[in-house]
Amino acid sequence: MLGALAALTCAAALVPAAAAPGAPAIVGGAPAAAGSWPSIAYLRGTYHDGNGDAHEFACTGSVVAPQWIVTAAHCTFGDGSRPPEQMQATLGVTDYNDPSAQVIGVDRFVPDPSYNADNQLGDIALVHLVSPTRQPPMPIATSGGSYSDTRGAPDAAGWGATDENGTAFSSRLQQAYEQVRSPDECSSLIDGFDPRTQTCAGTNGQTGACFGDSGGPLVETDSSTGHPALWGVTSYGPQEGAGLAPCSTSLPAVYTLVPAYAGFINSTLSQPATASGSPPSAAAAAVPVSDRSMSRTLACRRARKAVTAARKAERTARRRLTAARRHIGGAAAQAERTYRKAHRKRVRAAAAASRRCRAS
Incomplete structure (x- = not known):
């Protein structure tokens, strides 16, 4: 806010x-x-x-x-x-x-x-x-x-x-x-x-x-x-x-x-x-x-920053996956795993931010 x-x-x-x-x-x-x-x-x-x-x-x-x-x-x-x-x-x-x-x-x-x-x-x-x-x-x-x-x-x-x-x-x-x-x-x-x-x-x-x-x-x-x-x-x-x-x-x-x-x-x-x-x-x-309220507010900000970083990592992984699919070999499989991991991390970060910011 x-x-x-x-x-x-x-x-x-x-x-x-x-x-x-x-x-x-x-x-x-x-x-x-x-x-x-x-x-x-x-x-x-x-x-x-x-x-x-x-x-x-x-x-x-x-x-x-x-x-x-x-x-x-x-x-x-x-x-x-x-x-x-x-x-x-x-x-x-x-x-x-x-x-x-x-x-x-x-x-x-x-x-x-x-x-x-x-x-x-x-x-x-x-x-x-x-x-x-x-x-x-x-x-x-x-x-x-x-x-x-x-x-x-x-x-x-x-x-x-x-x-x-x-x-x-x-x-x-x-x-x-x-x-x-x-x-x-x-x-x-x-x-x-x-x-x-x-x-x-x-x-x-x-x-x-x-x-x-x-x-x-x-x-x-x-x-x-x-x-x-x-x-x-x-x-x-x-x-x-x-x-x-x-x-x-x-x-x-x-x-x-x-x-x-x-x-x-x-x-x-x-x-x-x-x-x-x-x-x-x-x-x-x-x-x-209160100090408790302050801590909650700061936790909300940190959580939102984590979402921003996770989104950036997910976009990077998606670009690498797209590039890897253009080539024959095992690179695409590894890129797919990396992307899915980044996607899950972004989803978890967004959920954590939602919880923490509701309480801040």
Whole structure:
């Protein structure tokens, strides 16, 4: 599911939002200083799957009005089709375990109507807080404005995995400079990239997004004010689909392009929210993200990687079998055995992934 990075898909680490497909924290970054991201929010939610099992997940977001936070749309669908049963925002701190944090419940989820979970287009949403936050809103970038690169200063932040394999986590907010790529470069690197509604960012071989960063901010400098404006919302990472480590810095992460959705954001802020769903207890107490849940999530990712590797091996064996059948001799029989073995391994890997991902 930055979700599925998505997710650059969503941690006790930071457990990624279940809907993000490779959803993406910051790899190659550094701890953010207190007050450096005053508008950032740590979002933690819970839901039950079809079997009645409870799950926790976390995302990042940005305050854009006293009672509104922008995040990724996949963060507002706990089981992929319904909103979380509970969610709360932790604000005003760089360590989400800091007892001085402001913690506020969420009571409404408003994903963009165009959101498509299959390709992660329209991956942007607003969540409504039950009471106003003290934190200042971040200006949003709009179409027609003049924005520029932050010139090496941190332009992305989030909580969660800090290594390319997505296994090391931190409760400290991480920040980094991620190079914002041109639409043409993003399109050439990422299948299915839509330059009208998405951007991509990452400094090759140095920094990038990872699990737990879903919904987090990518900023550019507003030329008219000299201040940062919300330019992108962390959506997903394409790395695993390219055969790389899930959070490899060899490819940039995909971000929802905020100027393309400024109309949706502003219209939502100016009208009473229509909830896609409301938690039964909006002001619920903190929901701990368990080590067990984290282990299940990581096991799911490893299982999916095993399926990818098994499929690759099966395709290779099939090609060799086809080639061997063109020749007379015993090579075809051996190739047939190799292919059948690869096929069985792929089937077992897929079954294991199905079991483990249902439990994650």
